[in-house]
Amino acid sequence: MPTGIHLRDVRAQLFDAAERVLLREGPGGLTSRAVTAEADCAKGVLHRHFADFDTFLAELVLDRIQRLETRAEGLVAGTGDIVATVADLLTEVFESVAVSIVALITFRDELRARLRAARPGPGIPLATDAARLLADYLAAEQNLGRIAAEADIPALAPTLVGSGHLLFADRTGEPPTEEAVRRMVATVLSGVLVSG
Template sequence: MPTGVALRAVRAQLFDAAERVLLRDGPSGLTSRAVTTEADCAKGVLHRHFDDFDAFLAEFVLDRIEKLDEESLRKAVGTGTVVDNLAAALTAVFESVAVAIVPLVIFRDELRARLRREWPAGVPVLTQAAVMIAGYLKAERDAGRIGENADVDTLAATLIGATHLLFADRTGARPEAAQVRKTVAAVVGSGVRPARR
């Protein structure tokens, strides 16, 4: 098979199929056969492009981390309210495949070991989301919309943890927007300065 576009297309097809299986069936349903069946291709296709299934899963997780929408959050700095911007960004993270990746990483020891080689701390998707949130909070602090002594790294980690609890049950109802906003406001509320008029 030629390299380049064709390889990227196969990888994207397999990763998209893995996401659908993971969201529908959970980590225990995510097998190489389930992925190739969902992708409507022969099982050998996956093994032709990846050393084994855990190598595939590691690449899948890293690919999904890259899809976190950091650009939209950066563009939100100085606009709207800090609480609304954070609530929207956190909802986007946890309504994506991110919430399903957490139990997948916990579920598979070999996957966790492979990810540790490139991601030394935390659960990769949550750690990257915390980095994204901390960057936004730092920019808002620099803009004077958050207290100058705000510990943005601790706030970001707390926001990720608190919001993850709202979204953790993949089979339950999604939290309402007001509930997410209330959680964000409780975490950052005292550090947010009122909008200037």
């Protein structure tokens, strides 16, 4: 099997294993040993493909950002209900590992430094990316007249991401209901949606 294909398979297996560990145990349970055990591979496999664990974590975050960007490409302005579309995207972002990844980035200085080098700019990677993608979608809806011209899109998008993060942040309980997420989005967007 060619090395490039094999490498992608191993990377994907390790990333998926890390995601399962994050979902089950949170950022505190994410170690290289936990990842390789979850992936059912030898401990050295991770270090054969990544210089160290922080490099692995940075690549994991960048991979998840790429997945989010791919998902956001499917958002088509002018179709469907804006509240439902935003709520569905926020749910997709935060039902996955995003809440744990944000905590991981916040508490691992070396990971944060590597991500800043790869993606310069303010904010916490993934959360900032989600806000940027939401802002692009909301701006497109604004250009179509479905969101008021005076709406402050650069303020609305991070407000939605922050509020979504808070709804999903409690890892000990059940995730918020679809209705709770839609109600939050409707409240944030209530003054800017154009009926028609």
